[in-house]
Amino acid sequence: MGIFHIRLKGVGRAVWAVSAIVLLGGSGSLSAQDEKSGGGHVSGNLQSNANFFMRDSLIGAANTPQYDRQLYGGEAWLNLNYSNRGFDFGLRLDVFNNSNLLNPTDSYSGEGIGNWFVRKQVDKLGIQAGYIYDQIGSGAIFRAYEERPQLLDNALVGLRLSYDIDPNWQVRAFTGRQKQQFGMYRSVIRGLAVDGFISPRRAKGEWSMAPGFGAVGRTLDDLSMNNLVATLNTYPSQYAFVPKYNAFAFSAYNTLSVGNLSWYLEGAYKTRESMNDPFATTAANGDTVTGDRFVNKPGTLFYTSLSYAVDRLGITVEAKRTDHFTFRTRPQEQLNRGMINFLPPMARVNTYRLNSRYNAATQEIGEMAFQMDFRYGIGKAWKFNVNGANITKLNGDLLYRELFLEVQRKFGLKGNLIAGIQRQEYNQAVYEFKPGVPLLQTWAPFLEWQYSISKRYSYRFEMQYMRTGMDEQAKARQDYGDWLFGAVEFSLAPRWTFSLSDMFNVGPGRNSPVDATGKKRLLHYPRADVFYAVGPNNFSLSFVKQVEGVVCTGGICRLEPAFSGIKFSVTSSF
Helix, strand or coil: CHHHCCCHHHHHHHHHHHHHHHHHCCCCCCCCCCHHHCCCEEEEEEEEEEEEECCECCCCECCCHHHHHHCEEEEEEEEEEEEECCEEEEEEEEEEEEECCCCCCCCEEEEEEEEEEEEEEECCEEEEEEEECEECCCCCCCEECEEHHHCEECCEEEEEEEEEEECCEEEEEEEEEEEECCEECCCEEEEEEEEECECCEECCEEEEEEEEEEEEEEECCHHHHHHHHHHHCCCCHHHCCCCCCEEEEEEEEEEEEECCEEEEEEEEEEEEEEEEEEEEEEEECCEEEEEEEEEEEEEEEEEEEEEEEECCEEEEEEEEEEECCCCECCCCCCCCCCECCCCCCCCCCCCCCCCCCCCCCCCCCEEEEEEEEEEEEECCCEEEEEEEEEEECCCCCEEEEEEEEEEEEEECCCEEEEEEEEEEEECHHHHCCCCCCCCEEEEEEEEEEEEECCCCEEEEEEEEEEEECEECCCCEECCCCEEEEEEEEEEECCCEEEEEEEEEEEECECCCCECCCCCECCCEEEEEEEEEEECCEEEEEEEEEECCEEEEECCEEEEECCEEEEEEEEEEEC
């Protein structure tokens, strides 16, 4: 397959790096042995995706390099980990061939070492050099992480030291630059975190606290600063300002646990700095324009989560206030690129196809968000889940509101029925940068039935419907209109799973495609999947037609265009 057509130069570097890891670790065997005897241990995993693009201009799957001429795109990640004599080594080879993960409307190709690290614990001192993944608190001021479905890899390339003051307290310090594909951003990032644990005992119970404090600094490189100054010089005088090289962020956090109650609280502050506001208003020559503009603002964040769990009852309440808390390796980066921090999402992570069609991406410039989740079980047969979320701008304008109700009923050991309904209000103008469209409103009931015929054979049936509100201006349903989704899945344990589904646009909407006569088209978006698992190896082959929409992974969301084609993937661990 084309995904493995790697230039010799890239392979040579990978072989050299693997050899260096083995040599540095000593003359250990490549099999799993007891490290006390001087042997080493090698483990790893592979993830590989291949996409074959089939043009379908009617659904919008067109006008990208893959559909127009390349026809193929893929990605692969090969991880190797080696441990010996107290040392841990890691190496990852990344391959991208005509990939659309970096930019869904463009093509990216490249291959090379995507990750390497060396780690050693010396008494109470922990040392790690290379590519570092870590976070402070909830990640509000610093989170180095990876989300492959969106080709996000915000690793910090540098050095991290940790010191265990005692079994309950640790200090961490790090410095480096953020990864950018196979290179690095120029800005320098450094940080410090102190984490502890306190657990005194009382006669009638037990409580504990896990306090922490963090600080992160970022220094802009000269090239980014010069570009920023050049842009600011084009602004009207009332919007111009003098940018700073350095920005600092601080956070204090604590988790208090008392019996079945857990309370997390975090507050963060970021010093005044240049940041991009995609919804800034600019007045010039008598006109007011809304769009990207750099502003000079400090940032604040408040986040808290209170949860209670006992027997079959679980309750979680969350609140978050964000005010200009965007923190990036350089202010020119937008959307999901160059993020130093991570702001926790405040809406339910939905899994059903229609329920997850509209997602509330975190608004760094400003939002006030609340979420409540209630779960209760009656006996072994009944489970209930109620979830509600409300997100507004700081001025009170509604961004997102959701009410979700789900009931689950088990029938012995073989049958399981899930039914529910979702109500959404979604600000499409903000989340999808579509100015002028009204607040999107949806109702989405759903039903799922699972049944085990035997230990080997089982099937699953799924049905969903989405009703959208009326767009009075367009005299049509909102967005793409109403939807009906159905899926059936059959499993032959432990190896085979077959799935068929269709998402049908049963009621045309404002954005539904039209034919040559101008009539709205009601389109099908079918999908067929075959999954095969044998030992640690998993294979999947899918035919997919997918509508345009917001896709979220790990709380990170982005707008993706429609897809039409075949997907093939292989995952393996060893």
